[in-house]
Amino acid sequence: MKIKIESNGVSLKLATQDENKNVEFKTIVKAYELVTGDELEITENEPSKSVITPESTTNTRTAGDDLENDRTPGWHEPVKVKLMCPYCGKNEVTKTLYGNRFMKCPDCGGKVLLQSATSRWGVPDNNGFYYKATEVFIDRYQAQVNDDLLQEMKEHMESGNVGKDDEHED
Numbered sequence: 001m002k003i004k005i006e007s008n009g010v011s012l013k014l015a016t017q018d019e020n021k022n023v024e025f026k027t028i029v030k031a032y033e034l035v036t037g038d039e040l041e042i043t044e045n046e047p048s049k050s051v052i053t054p055e056s057t058t059n060t061r062t063a064g065d066d067l068e069n070d071r072t073p074g075w076h077e078p079v080k081v082k083l084m085c086p087y088c089g090k091n092e093v094t095k096t097l098y099g100n101r102f103m104k105c106p107d108c109g110g111k112v113l114l115q116s117a118t119s120r121w122g123v124p125d126n127n128g129f130y131y132k133a134t135e136v137f138i139d140r141y142q143a144q145v146n147d148d149l150l151q152e153m154k155e156h157m158e159s160g161n162v163g164k165d166d167e168h169e170d
Contacts (some may be wrong), residue, residue, distance in 0.1 A: 003028065007036040008119055036128050037082070037117075072122040073098040079130035085112055086136050098122075098130065102137035111137035 001022050003017040012035045014023050033039060073079050076091040083103070087110035089143075096103045102111045113136065117129040124130050125148050138146070 003031070005031055005035045010035050036125075042135065073130065075099050080128050081114065081131040081133055082117065082123065082127075082129045083112065083133045085110060087112075093129075096131065096133075103131075103133055111139075113137040158163060 001019065002013065003023060005012045005014075009153060012031050013085065014027065075159055076099055078095045079098045080101065081094050081096050083094050083105065085105040085108065087105060088108040090105055090107045092106075094106065096104075100114055102113055104110065106110055112133040114131040114133050115135070117125040117132045122130070
């Protein structure tokens, strides 16, 4: 048996050594959670049957639905965010205003980049999250400072290597 799960540029392949054997249901669920970032709850209705139920079921639009302009959140309307702060490790569900590029961690105050929770902006994932916040936000000024520093380091390394090569030739 072979299974391939893809989401937002992440791909995972599961296969059994024996073609006649199946991958266990719980393994498939864990693989799905790993690739998509969605958390699912498995409830046992009967010992032989498992049912997947999302943690929160709401009537929000999901990535699979058609886009309709009237269903996209309004500018600066509060929307749900899955925060995993890269500075302090804070892991929580919170809200921010739709249209923001970053949010500040409520614990440490670090700027965290807001990325779409799905492949389409303005569409929530299956858990109702519009954004995921997991990476450090770097504004244009900081990006330029970083680029300048890297260029300086590169030039210094190149000029340092030229001098060292001359010393070893003697």
